[in-house]
Every structure is written in structure tokens, then in C-alpha cells.
Amino acid sequence: MPVNTILGLFAKSPIKPLQEHINKVHQCCKLLVPFFEAVNANDWDEAEQLRAKISQAEKQADELKREIRLKLPRGIFMPVERTDMLELLTQQDKIANRAKDISGRILGRQLTLPAETQEDFMAYLQRCIDATNQAKKAINELDELLETGFKGREVDLVEDMIHRLDEIEDDTDHLQIKLRRQFQQVENQYSPIDMMFLYQILEWVGALADQAERVGARLELMLARS
DSSP, X not given: OOHHHHHHHHHHOTTHHHHHHHHHHHHHXXXXXXXXXXXXXXXXXXXXXXXXXXHHHHHHHHHHHHHHHHHSXXXXXXXXXXXXXXXXXXXXXXXXXXXXXXXXXXHHHTOOOOGGGHHHHHHHHHHHHHHHHHHHHHHXXXXXXXXXXXXXXXXXXXXXXXXXXXXXXXXXXXXXXXXXXXXXXXGGGSOHHHHHHHHHHHHHHHHHHHXXXXXXXXXXXXXXXX
16 A cells, blocks of 8 residues: 555544554455365365465555554554554454465465365354454444543443454354364375364464454453553
8 A cells, every 4th residue: 555545544543544454454364265165166276366365465464564564653642552553453464464374375285175074164264254353343443432532332332342252262262173073083084294284274264263352352452551
């Protein structure tokens, strides 16, 4: 994103660029759904095109992160610290990095999920993306928080959102346990090396929700300090 656009966002609100960034991060994660649908269908041409879109979205998020770090004004009057905003930005960015890693590993080895696990895996993936969406919703409430001086009912609303994010992350933990057991039941039918990487993918997909929860935790810390 051009520097003048970033500065324009800062002119509207000191947190608009942060919201722009989390929106791009979530876009990156959402692309994993059609990506894995293509993988499950053994449509590697489509998977490669979607991987390119994920990579491009991650690159755009990275560019936003870089510009925000460079252009975030110093000494601006806000009820939150500049360092807290930058730390929140770092936590957000890790989500997009992980989405890119997942698609790259799957495509690089042309890994396919065991047929018996595909339906539950897609439900697991969607739940993890629900977590990134919930983090996005919470960050997009920062404007309202700023207007109210981080006080009142808006704080309660965001705290409820963060609590809901924690619940979604708990769901993903349970789904991951279920999938791990399913993998164990069929792992002898597949290449040991491929299964090793698939277990890693299982962890990495779960990391999307884990990292989204860290975004919520960082936001909750900001609320506590305000």
C-alpha cells in the first residue's frame, strides 16, 4: 500500500491502519478453505493459483505492517501506548505468515489428506478461521473504543468478543484432538514422511486459532491498561 494511503488512514484515525491490516490477514486465512477444497479434489493447478493468492495477500499484509511501523506517529494522544499497538500488529501478522506456511508446505509436497479425515479437517479449518474472524471483529471495534475513551458499554462488548474468541479456540483444540486420533487410525496406510508433515499441518492450522487468541489477549491487555 502506498505511503500516502497509509498516511491518509492515519489522518482518519490512528488505528485505521491496524484494522486494515487485520482485514488483510483474515482475507489471507479465508483463502485456505478453497485451497484445501482444491487439494482434496487433487486439483493441483487450482491449488497453485490459490496458493499464489494467499502469498499475495500475505505480502500485502507484510507491506502494511512495514508502513505502519514506519509511519505510526509518535506522541499521538491516545488512551493506548504506541508500543502496545505495535505489539498487537506483530501478533496479527503472525497469523498471515502461518497461513502462507500451510499452503506452501501442502503444495510443495503435494500432500493430500486421508479421505477418511477430509470432512472433519474442513470443519476444523473453518473453526480456526472463525477464530481469526472473531479477532478481526474485535480489532474493528477499536474505533468505537477510541471514541468512548476506552470506557463504558463498548469495553464490555469487546471483552465479550474476546471471551467468545477464547471459546472458539477451545473448540479448535477439541477438534484437533479428534483429528489426531483419526490420523493415528489410518497412518499405517500412508507414507510415514507424509504423515509426519500432515501432523505438522494439523498443528499449523490450529496455530491460526492460537495466534488469533493471542491477538485477543493483547487487546485485552490494552483495555486493562487504558
